[in-house]
Amino acid sequence: MCGIFGTTIKYKEADIYDNKLETMRQRGPDFSKHIEINNKLVFGHNRLAIVDLDERSNQPFVYQHISIVFNGEVYNFLELKRELIELGYHFETTSDTEVVCAAYLAYGENCVNHFNGMFAFVIYDPTMEILFGARDRLGKKPFYYYLNDSGFEFASKLSAIEIGNELEIDYESLTRYLYWNYIPEPYSPYKKVHKLPSATCFTYDLNSSVFESRLYWDLPNENNVTYSDFQQAKTDLKGVLQDSVNIRMIADVPLGVFLSGGVDSSLIAAMAQHNSPKPIKTFSVKFSEKGFDESVYAKKVADILGTDHTEIQCSYEEGIDFIKNFSKYYDEPFADSSAIPTLLLSKYTKENVTVALSGDGGDETFLGYNIYDVVQKRKKIYQIPFALRSMIAVVLKYLPGIRFQIIARGLKLKNIREFYLYYFKTLNTKWILKKEHDPKYLSYLNNSKKNLLEAISDFDTKSYMNGDCITKVERGSMAFSLEVRSPLMDYRVLEIARKMPTNFKYGDDGNKKRILKEVLYDYLPKEIFERKKAGFSMPLGIWFKSTLKDFVMETFSNENLKLVEPLIDKREFMKIVEQHMNGQWDHTPRIWKMLVLINWLKRKDYA
Known part of the structure; x- marks a missing residue:
């Protein structure tokens, strides 16, 4: 898990590359370096060491004649490494970075089809004078790029590209944010800055300055049901899930599991514990407000599994601080309020481990949302x-x-x-x-x-999972140099689920995540999970009317609202605020998204 950067743009300031890398320091606090290559480009990297902690695996990394900056993990790198050794490739490290390089030399652009992981990388190939890069199938790792007449630049964080470049706000993208709570790929808050879409690879020709991209993986366009026997489907799914968990437990640093006590996280914790000779570390957030605390369920699961469990008390003061400084952690407007408990969970989990497994991804794939x-x-x-x-x-x-x-x-x-x-x-x-x-x-x-339901599942996977769920956890965890891995987002899990009839996932009686629950019940008692699904939330609506009321009203001053004049009807919006404050209607989501947007614009000095 790291922060990557690269550019062909020539800057006059000598320290600008260090400044760009500094914006991504929390993504990789263990080592930072940039190098100039052939007087044509600069590669930079901030490293969070997870696999092969030796300095020999620091980046930018050179393998034979190619150079790479790589963010993320390729979980099947050991299997792939054995295949490449048989093809005659040699390795000097035990890292997956070197395996990615060898795979590129062996398979060319098709190397991406061999990777199972979460990644964003760029390779410089001097024999072809190109940059070749890719993003993982589900878009777990971020990748922003800036393309103009001066050249091509990419980074893991938008703030790195902001430095030294005159960027123009894209109000169309901010409108998308107001509708969806996030800016969907390939858009960004700025014109000429884009997100490389998930499951996409690209080439950039250093001589012609031509950028070309293509989709290398997608969800099936048609129903491809191959299972008719529920038990067989369950057996096969369980095998894929167990392997998905196992390969994500490969790390040379301490590892734990986020445990909410729900179906998905409990299943991941159970499988991780099944694979571990000693108690795994599990972590949950505890809220004091009634109706928002589900830590009791996480504790029950932890006790049955015998994990080393830690309850993180959600500090009221810290929660307020995260709210007021939200734009510090999320580089662009992002309005999922459950990012606040995610930040808290990540902050204190990092004190114990460097890698955490999560249960994200089960709802979209196995039809679990209410x-x-x-x-x-x-x-x-x-x-x-x-x-x-x-x-x-x-x-x-x-x-x-x-x-x-x-x-x-x-x-x-x-x-x-x-x-x-x-x-x-x-x-x-x-x-x-x-x-x-x-x-x-x-x-x-x-x-x-x-x-x-199958169409909705696909849509939510490609939109909400990508733009919201993944962004929330990835940015929130990396704010504290914590790597989060999500076994339920293994592409093999998505593919096998789409080979099942819908009623294997959403039962005829309305039983959501039916087959996933049946796998879970092989490890844990059914009665623990016979309750209504709850989200990962906090009492923002209550705070907006009490402790945070002054903060809300100050943010929505006439001067601040001028920042969003191209986007909203100020009079209609303030009616919404008034309705919320007098208890007529709960407008928490709309107030929160506008708080986030205005404070992001203010932080970016657009006031």
Whole structure:
């Protein structure tokens, strides 16, 4: 886990490369270096040493005639290394970085198809005078790049590219943020700065300055159901999951597991403990506010498994501090408030371990979100003729109360898939001036070759999992130099799940994550998990009306609201704030996303 940087842009300032690397210091505090290569480019790297702690594996790394900067882990590197040795390649380290280099020389651009991991890397190949780079299948590792007439630059953090470059705010991207709570790839807050999409590789020709990219992996476009026997599917899934956990436990530093007490994290903890000769370290967050603390369930699971468990008390003061300084940790506008407990969990977990396994990814792949129940129940409404629904909507629209307006809007949507996309993703957007363009991954949701739940699963995987869940954990953990690995996001898990009938995952009785739970019950008692699904949240809405009220109102001053004039109707937005403060309606998500945006703009000196 590291921070990478590279540029072909010629800067006059002698210390600018050190300054760029300094912005990524927390991503790799163990070693930092930049080098100039052939007077054509500069590679820089901040290292968080996980595998092969020796300085011989420091980067930028040179293997034969190629150079590399690499962020992340290739989990199957030992297996791949054996294959490459048989092909005649030799190795001087025990790191996966060297294996990536040899794989490139052996397989060319197709090397990415051999990697199972989370990664972003760039290789300089002087024989072809190109840069070749790639990002992992699910986009676990960040990769920003800047392309203009002066050259090409890339980095793990947006702030590194900001230094020394005149960047222009992209208000279209900020509109996307207001709708989705994050800026979806390939966009960034700036024009000419992009995120390399997940599962994408690229080449940049140093002579012609031509940048070309291609998708090297994707979810299947059609139903590819090969399982008819539930028990066989369960057995195969369990085997893939166990291997996914095992290869993610390879590390030369202390390792632990995030344990919330839910299905996903409990399964990962159980499999990790099954693979360990001694008690593994597990960590959970404890909240004092009623309705937000689920640490009791994590403790039950830890006791049964016999783990070395640590409860991290969510300090009220620290939570407030993270809220007020949120833009320090997230380099661009990002509005998932569960990032706050993620930061707290990461901060104190790092005091004990350098690597942590997480249970992220199970809900999207195995249909675990509560919203899937809502969609199933609402399907019948959209069997009512559109004309009749529109008439009902007209009546509801003029009834008092925002609830009727929301219902009216839902009735006027064309079908259930449009309902899922807009009704839940863009609740109450009257205050947003511009309309969001269709998201890049709309084709996954509208795929007529798949049933509703399978299409939603694909859409959520490519959008919400990528833009929200992964970003939240990756940035939050790396803020404290902690590497987080997610076995349920192994691409093999996604692929095997899509070979199963939908009712293996979402039972006919509405049993969400059905097959995943059955695997879990091989390790832990069923009754522990017979409760309603809970999210990873904190009482922001309560704090906005009490302790944080002054902070909220100061942030929404007339002067600060001028920063977002191209984006919002200020009068409509302040109505939302007033409704929240007087208890008429819970507008926590909308207030939070605007707090984040304004404070990000202020931090970037756009005031």
